[in-house]
Amino acid sequence: MERPPLWLMRQAGRYLPGYQNIRAKHSFWELCHSPALCTQAAMEPMERFALDAAIVFSDILVIPQALGMQVSFEGHQGPKMTKPLKEVAQLHAWNVPKLLEALSFVPEAVRHLRGVLGEEYGLLGFAGAPWTLLAYMFEGHADKNFAVARAMLHTQPEFAHKAMDILADILIGYLEAQCEAGADAVQLFDSWGGLLNAEDYARFALPPIQKVAKALTGKNRRLLLFVRDGQHLLPLLAQCGCQGISLDWRIPFQQAAAQLPNHCLQGNLDPALLLASPEVVREETRKLLAAMRARNHYSHCIFNLGHGIFPQTNPECVSALCEEVALAA
Ligand code: 1CP
Secondary structure, three states, rough: OOOEOOOOOOOOOOOOOHHHHHHHHHHHHHHHHHHHHHHHHHHHHHHOOOOEEEEEOOOHHHHHHOOOOOOOEOOOOOEEEOOOOOOHHHHHHHHHHHHHHOOOOOHHHHHHHHHHHHHHHOEEEEEEEEEHHHHHHHHHHHOOOOHHHHHHHOOOOOHHHHHHHHHHHHHHHHHHHHHHHOEEEEEEEEEEEHHEEEEEHHHHHHHHHHHHHHHOOOOOOOOEEEOOOOOOHHHHHHHOOOOEEOOOOOOOHHHHHHHOOOOEEEEEEEEEHHOOOOOHHHHHHHHHHHHOOOOOOOEEEEEEOOOOOOOOOOOHHHHHHHHHHHHHO
């Protein structure tokens, strides 16, 4: 392939009419727990756009759910959880093998999707990174600051370390099961990683990622790490142990390429541009392609967005992006 491979974060989400039709009939969790419905949702963008890879339809919050929290999405406020994590004693109930069994519907969804997708497309699995999962579990709901969770790192550091170490063990089994089921690579979403300063990221968030990366790389699995708002963390991310780093839209691609010469780089078109016009999307896509081409002719580059597609995105803008990438040489 001359051009960089292409997929888009949240390519199967709320901006597509087929997804909305599924959701009109099924709750979000019914969808996530049905491999057939997950495949239907994941295939819609594959049928509409010239994408190179599908991503299994799921959510990072299946792990807190399997750990016994009820996770609900009320209106537009984002997820809310029952029983937030408050005491170290709660960790005694975290049984890794039992949990992996409870999460087996996700590898099943990967297997089902692979059967429908065929072998000529890439297939990605994913999970939340330990800190991002813990942030939701400490806070108990979506929040732009996660102040309670960040304070917990300092009031109860041993509790936080222990919880993330167990989460790393869960992720090793969970992501390996997705690879065994047919995923070519898996992405860790550290969507709230950028809330931490470099010192706290190095102390708390990075070691469990390195543990996961080491275990999976040892089995020849490929990992991508996405850290939202992680410009200040790039020197640390170089040590994460994952082969690929997925860049947020705020980092100039060339700058990241200079800082991470040995990693596959994925990104990093601003998803807000897809709310502009197809012309704007085409122009900005060409600019990013030029930056990728300057990196040894797209070597170790994956074209993607700097974060997930917004629900109000016009699918025509997604088509424009895909067409422009297909034209790249
Ligand atoms: O229909 C609905 O109302 C539910 C909306 C929705 C969807 C479509 C949620 C709730 N999750 C998803 C699917 C999802 N989540 C996918 C698959 C989509 C695709 O195929 O492209 C993926 C990869 C995720 C991952 C995810 N969930 C992340 C990491 C990526 C990111 O956006 O940073 C995070 C942080 C979540 C939590 C979550 N789940 C849902 C929402 C609305 C959120 C974000 C809440 C918040 O702001 O804290």
